[in-house]
Amino acid sequence: MRRRDFVQASLAVAAHTALQAPVAHASPPPRIAYGSAVRGDALVDDFAYRTALVDHCQLVVPEGGLKWEAVRPSEDRFDFYEGDKLLAFADQNGLKMRGHTLIWYAAMPEWTSSIRGGKAAEKALSKHVRTVVGKYKGRIPSWDVINEAIAEDPRGSDYLRPNLWLENMGKGYIETAFRRAQEADPKVQLVINEYDIECVGEQFTNRRNALLRVVRDLRDRDAPIHAVGFQGHLKGQYEIDKEGVSSFVAELKAMDVDVLVTELDVIDNLLPADEKQRDEVIAGRASDLLQAILDANRPTAILTWGITDRYTWVPMWFTRDDGSPNRPLPLDRDYKAKPLMDVIGRFVSRA
Numbered sequence: 001m002r003r004r005d006f007v008q009a010s011l012a013v014a015a016h017t018a019l020q021a022p023v024a025h026a027s028p029p030p031r032i033a034y035g036s037a038v039r040g041d042a043l044v045d046d047f048a049y050r051t052a053l054v055d056h057c058q059l060v061v062p063e064g065g066l067k068w069e070a071v072r073p074s075e076d077r078f079d080f081y082e083g084d085k086l087l088a089f090a091d092q093n094g095l096k097m098r099g100h101t102l103i104w105y106a107a108m109p110e111w112t113s114s115i116r117g118g119k120a121a122e123k124a125l126s127k128h129v130r131t132v133v134g135k136y137k138g139r140i141p142s143w144d145v146i147n148e149a150i151a152e153d154p155r156g157s158d159y160l161r162p163n164l165w166l167e168n169m170g171k172g173y174i175e176t177a178f179r180r181a182q183e184a185d186p187k188v189q190l191v192i193n194e195y196d197i198e199c200v201g202e203q204f205t206n207r208r209n210a211l212l213r214v215v216r217d218l219r220d221r222d223a224p225i226h227a228v229g230f231q232g233h234l235k236g237q238y239e240i241d242k243e244g245v246s247s248f249v250a251e252l253k254a255m256d257v258d259v260l261v262t263e264l265d266v267i268d269n270l271l272p273a274d275e276k277q278r279d280e281v282i283a284g285r286a287s288d289l290l291q292a293i294l295d296a297n298r299p300t301a302i303l304t305w306g307i308t309d310r311y312t313w314v315p316m317w318f319t320r321d322d323g324s325p326n327r328p329l330p331l332d333r334d335y336k337a338k339p340l341m342d343v344i345g346r347f348v349s350r351a
Contacts, residue, residue, distance in 0.1 A: 032299060034348040035059025035098065036307040037263065040082045043089060052307050052335050054093045061098040061262075061303060062086050063313075069107040071132060075124075078131055087139060098303070099136065099143035100262070101193065102129050103177045105163035106148075112164060121168035126180050133184035142189040142301075144229060144262065145181050146174050150194055153203055154210035174214060175223045182224040189300070192218075193229035193262055198245055198289050199238035208248045219255050227300060228252055232264035232289060236271045236281055240288035242295075249296035259293055263305040265328035266340070269318040278327060283339035290347045302344060309333045 038060045042049045053060060064070055065082025073079055090097040103125065115124050133143060151161045160166055165173035174192075181190050192215065197208045211228065218225045234240070249259050266282040293299050306312045308331040315326050325333065330341035 029298065032348045032350060033058040033096070033301045034344055035061060035095075035301060035303040037061050037063040037100075037303065037305045038086055038089075039063050039306075039311050040065050040085060042311050043086065046310075048335050049308065049311070050089070052331060053089075054095075056307060056330075056341075057095060059096050059098060059301060059303060060086060060090050061100050063100075063306070064107065066099055066132065067101060067104065067107040068112070068128070069109055072109050072112075072128065074109075075111050078135075080135060083136070087136070097140055098262075098301075099133070099140040101144040101147040102132060102181060103145065103165060103173070104147040105161055108164065115164060115168065118169050121165060121173070122176060125165060125169070125173060125177060129177055129180040130184045133181050133188065137185040138187070140185075140188065142191060142227075142260075143181060144193040145177050145190050145225075146192045148194060149174060149192065149214060150207050150210045154206050159210040159213060171217075175218060175221055178218065178223045178225055189226045189258075190224055191227045191229045191260065191262070192225060193231060195231035195233050195263070197248070198230060198232060198234060198240055200241045200244075201238065204241060205244060208244060212248065212251060215252065215255065215257055219257070225257060227258040227260055229260055229262035230264075230289070230293065231305075232261045232286075233305065234264070234266045234285045234289065236266045236268045236278075236285055240285060240292060242288055242292040245289065245292035246296040249293050253297040258300050259297055260299050260301040260303075261290065261293070262301075262303050264289075264302065264344075265305045265312065265314065267314055267318050268326055268328055269314075269320045273320075273322050273324055275324075275327065279339045282327065283343045286340055287343045287346075290343070294347065294350075298350075302348060304330055304340075304344070307331055308335055310335075 035057045062082055070082055071078055087097050115121050149160055151159055160171055178190055194211050196204055252259060266285050268278055268282060271278045271281050306329050309327050309329050310333045312328055314328045330344060332338055
């Protein structure tokens with residue numbers, strides 16, 4: 001699935017088309033685009049990292065460079081250095097760039113703690129979304145508008161994660177964010193992004209159901225939501241709920257809501273020490289998820305949260321007790337492809 005095996009020009013068009021809001025057309029759909037989250041420091045300092053991105057990807061997304069913490073050093077100042085740097089890299093190499101993320105409960109600058117009341121919160125949210133999406137209008141074709149809105153273990157009416165926006169605006173903050181994003185760029189694909197909705201278990205089921213509740217509410221209110229993002233930070237010790245995932249995707253399809261995989265990796269701290277065996281489990285989990293999605297609807301894109309084990313968030317939270325390095329991503333620390341890359345290649349090559 002190396003990028004040089006594709007025609008560069010047609011892939012650029014395919015990646016752009018795949019990330020648009022649904023449009024009826026008679027021609028066959030383009031290949032599913034593959035992409036990776038990118039760390040700004042590694043992009044500057046590591047030639048092999050840049051090469052791997054160009055060789056394998058059609059899409060890139062900043063790992064942290066467009067979050068509030070990076071973009072909003074103060075209430076009145078926007079800093080687009082990291083976003084602009086990655087977009088320039090993408091443009092130079094025939095890639096497309098996704099936007100991540102407009103509204104999230106975490107990575108908020110300290111000054112936002114002074115926001116109080118519905119009017120002040122709506123003003124701050126609207127200013128941020130309009131400014132950031134507007135800055136990249138026509139250049140970023142897909143945005144994660146809302147990230148991780150679902151409560152950790154949703155129960156009854158407590159199905160949304162507590163955060164600044166929910167506290168001050170109520171659940172309407174979600175709709176407001178989507179509408180402001182559409183106002184800033186009417187052609188962009190607007191996504192709600194969520195984790196822990198893929199595996200077998202009551203908590204995963206409850207989270208899928210809560211997310212469906214949010215999407216249905218947005219659809220009932222004619223809000224501009226186009227897709228759900230499966231983060232896909234898979235816990236390797238758990239089976240994928242293939243039936244549950246397919247049913248979930250089918251319900252989204254019935255509402256004319258697409259899906260994409262936005263942050264795929266496999267957390268391997270509880271998997272066997274043997275690397276070959278571990279890599280096989282990791283590839284199997286990813287294959288099960290992607291097939292379950294595809295059985296109900298074709299994903300518009302597949303992105304991993306990093307491309308190489310050299311740069312991954314996983315060891316920060318899921319260090320292995322045996323001291324061996326984590327292996328959650330498609331390339332190992334020396335940029336050699338692993339079975340996970342083979343799995344991704346099989347899916348992105350499908351029309």
